[in-house]
Amino acid sequence: MSKKPTATADKKADAGTTPASAPINAQLTKEQRIELYRQMVRIRRFEERSLRAYQAKKIGGFLHLYIGQEAVAVGCCSLMGKNDHVITAYRDHGHAIAVGMDTKPLMAELYGKVTGCSKGKGGSMHYFEPSMNFWGGHGIVGGQIPLGTGLAYALKYQGLKGAAMAFMGDGAVNQGAVHEAYNLAALWDLPVIFVIENNRYSMGTSQERSSAGPGLAQRAEAYGMEWATCDGHDVYAVRATMDKFLTRAREQSKPAVVEIDTYRYRGHSVADPDKTYRDKAEIEEYQRTKDPITLFQRTLVDEGVLNDALIEQIDTEARAEADAAADFSEASPYPTVEDIQKDVYWEVDHADKRTSEGRLFFDN
């Protein structure tokens, strides 16, 4: 692991307190704690089920699994208010579930079915649900970060008290578009939190081999932005850190960069050989000592919130939900060839409101 510099966010203020005792966590009801746990388990079971479907050749293209990173999306998205928005990259299943999307259309999208959340037009990397303030699901590394900044711009323009969370992986921090977005957000005090999910590898290239400087989040200093790092294996820690910056963004319209340490157990995508850049021992060590679900399960057992029966029940239900999503997908029809040219233009899909004339498509 790279050595971490000290964040601008005052760590001393937290001295003597634990993430669990931070007010945002201390106030959680028993049911809310169980719900956080359940969300993480649901994401993991969904991902495991989708992997099996992929291996059974039910799913085309890429499949970037979120297994190991569940506490990040669940922790962050559990803090969302009415005017808070989320945008992320292609490892987007966890965020989609965490904002509340139904797993049936999510799985169906992987299967390329018309019942998918994007009608089978986006695939694994392109989940969207604007009605839940979830803006994708974007395939080009770092390309979504200016869009997330634009969500924050719109909030500020409309005078709404909200914040945008723009997620990226550690591999995105070297893209120019990310730095252009940092500059705009800081220049115009936009309420956006740039969340770096640092799972240590940009595809197969480690941080040490890809990113200059002492730390990824620290680059915020060049733009006069606040930044922090955070333990992404502990959902309470994610919530405690993010709450601070989200509140500041909503109340004072200030951007920040938060780097959340996490780890993915699976390859960059399922097609990744995953043997060239890290040891099996490293993965096993994370699974043994830092698994976010196991850690939170222990915490909640210690708190007296979870017990063996409930753990078993949550797991069984999550597996059943994932299986039901797969069955739903299996039974759903594919889009038709006629569907290919729908959802291209607003005007074509609202033909009665069309104001332009002439040809929009150019097939012979």
Add this chain to the structure above:
Amino acid sequence: MPLITYREAIRHALAEELERDANVVVMGEEVAQFNGAYKVTEGLLARFGPKRIVDTPISEAGFIGMGIGASMLGIRPVMELMFWSFYSVAFDQILNNAANVRYMSGGKINCPIVVRGPANGGTNVGATHSHTPENVLANHPGVKVVVPATAADAKGLLKSAIRDNDPVFFLENTLLYGEKGEVPEGEHVVPLGKADVKREGTDLTIVTYGRSVLHSLKAAEVLEKEHDLSVEIVDLRSIRPLDIDTVLKSVAKTHRVLIVEEQKPFASVGSQLSDMIQRMAFDELDGPIHRLSTVDAPAIYSPPVETEQLPNPQRVLKAALAAVK
């Protein structure tokens, strides 16, 4: 009708739409305090204030991407590219994000953004600043592409573009900004996708758009006087959507076609048109379709030679005579 410049016509369209819809924001490099690199936005900051007229840093990928994100939440940004040539540094934002987000979301997201600015050669600024990307842009389903030639069209089309719920790329021309034309007073809206016959004729159809319309009109006068040729000029105005019907109607009348465009010839708007015309009006043609494009090389700097690289009245004249042989 008042005679105003192309530049003023665009400014009027912006001002009227800013007035009409509080979600319209004009953004770009030097659009506010500097009054616009080409003075298109002159006076708008004073009239509408810094919330509506926003200077951006030189950061096209950043601010255009930001505009796209804001448009998804209901803002209607009109982004100025100082030159359309700079689209290359924002290519991913423009042609991956704006063009595809509606499709990839299964129609859940709209992107009502306008990106506008000049896209032309002829100002001796070399190859990096002289791109005409209408063919590249129009190659992406999901976007609309407009290239106005006159002041009236510039105003009417820009108003339509700003009201459109799909991303519209609006390509102006620095050499047209000072050209005056009659523009109807009051609400003047020109629908996208409607070509305009700028001159009627019977012997040859010139299909063209942008500044090449002006060259073609000049050439047509000479062809009439000195060669007794009656030339019809169809100004496409909009590349996508494309009004192919007006083109075909003219071809059915003249049976001869010359396409004039300020594009490099390979896979250009002209190549698309040629394919469509030969396929849809094969029996109407009395000869092969002719094309006049920019001479196929990066834009040369040398001022007198650049004039010869681009379409100009003399080159149009020559090409027209070849097309009716």
